[in-house]
Amino acid sequence: VQLQASGGGLVQPGGSLRLSCTTSGFTLDSYHIGWFRQAPGKEREGVSCISSVSMSDESTYYVDSVKGRFTISRDNAKNTVYLQMNSLKPEDTAVYYCAADERVRGPCSPLLYYGMRYWGKGTQVTVSS
Numbered sequence: 001v002q003l004q005a006s007g008g009g010l011v012q013p014g015g016s017l018r019l020s021c022t023t024s025g026f027t028l029d030s031y032h033i034g035w036f037r038q039a040p041g042k043e044r045e046g047v048s049c050i051s052s053v054s055m056s057d058e059s060t061y062y063v064d065s066v067k068g069r070f071t072i073s074r075d076n077a078k079n080t081v082y083l084q085m086n087s088l089k090p091e092d093t094a095v096y097y098c099a100a101d102e103r104v105r106g107p108c109s110p111l112l113y114y115g116m117r118y119w120g121k122g123t124q125v126t127v128s129s
Contacts, residue, residue, distance in 0.1 A: 001100060012127070012128070019125070020082055021033065021082070033100050033108075047112075090127045
């Protein structure tokens with residue numbers, strides 16, 4: 001199982017970025033996929049996840065601080081999960097990681113708090129004027 005996040009960069013407050021999580025070595029829609037972030041001096045935080053089709057209903061979840069601004073989606077043909085981030089704020093600045101897990105039946109939401117089994121390298125997102 002391999003995952004690689006990309007698409008980070010420097011953006012002004014109010015701007016947008018789309019992160020991509022490119023995956024290989026497993027069937028994408030059989031796994032829960034999540035996005036996590038870690039800011040300097042802070043603990044890792046679960047941001048969003050999309051549930052497995054085979055173990056749940058492909059439902060999506062978001063931490064309160066990003067609801068209405070971030071959207072997670074999956075393209076099985078491209079083995080890629082996206083995180084569209086709009087209306088970015090300075091407090092969104094962090095290293096963003098994507099992760100995968102196939103062990104939990106039901107929705108992915110608990111894994112935003114407990115973490116996932118497989119992790120990719122992160123991509124830096126900086127929101128600053």
